[in-house]
Amino acid sequence: MTIRIQHSYIAFDDADAALTFYRDVVGFEVSNDVDMGGGMRWITLNPAGQDVSIVLTPVGAGESDADREVMADLLAKGVLGGIVLATDDLDADFERIAASGADIMQEPMDQPWGVRDAAFRDPAGNQLRLTQH
Numbered sequence: 801m802t803i804r805i806q807h808s809y810i811a812f813d814d815a816d817a818a819l820t821f822y823r824d825v826v827g828f829e830v831s832n833d834v835d836m837g838g839g840m841r842w843i844t845l846n847p848a849g850q851d852v853s854i855v856l857t858p859v860g861a862g863e864s865d866a867d868r869e870v871m872a873d874l875l876a877k878g879v880l881g882g883i884v885l886a887t888d889d890l891d892a893d894f895e896r897i898a899a900s901g902a903d904i905m906q907e908p909m910d911q912p913w914g915v916r917d918a919a920f921r922d923p924a925g926n927q928l929r930l931t932q933h
Contacts, residue, residue, distance in 0.1 A: 807844070807853035810883065810926055811860075811875050815841045817923035818856045825900040826885070826928075828854065847885075854883070859924070875925055882927035890932035894918045897930070 812818035822828045828845035831853065835841050843856040859875045860868025874880040887893045894908050897920055905919040905927065917931040 805852050807855050808883065809855050809857050810881055810922070810924075811858070811871065812856050812922075812924045813859050813872065813875060814923060815843065815856070815858070819843055821900070821902070821922050822854065822856065825897055825902065878921055878925040878927055880926065882929070884929045884931055887930055887932050890916050890918060890930060893930055 810818075810822075819830070819833070822843075822845050823830055828847055830843065831846050832842065832844035834843075840858060840861060844853050845856070846853050859880070860871040863871065871880060890908050898904055903921040903925075905921060906917070908916055908918040910916050915931045915933050917929055919927060919929045921927055
């Protein structure tokens with residue numbers, strides 16, 4: 801039996817800003833962009849040549865109004881979600897992302913566990929770490 805990641809979810813509060821960031825800045829390819837009406841838009845992106853997906857979803861989609869409000873507050877604080885991305889050229893990718901105006905949390909640095917990494921936030925506040933082994 802083999803278990804592998806198929807897709808993961810990242811919440812957004814502005815679909816166009818999220819799409820621009822993950823497509824134009826990070827470099828993911830859009831495989832699906834569905835407007836389901838009523839403010840529900842699902843955007844699926846893939847890293848080039850990979851069959852794992854990131855699904856951008858409206859914050860609190862399918863939740864009660866009260867839960868959606870709590871989740872929106874957590875998203876604004878940057879503690880609702882995040883992802884770690886791997887790269888073979890951390891410095892070049894970091895410079896490209898920083899040039900986009902992304903909120904930089906940590907410049908590239910060597911970590912004691914053997915990787916070099918950097919951290920930033922997407923337009924919704926989700927934390928992304930970019931790591932190179």
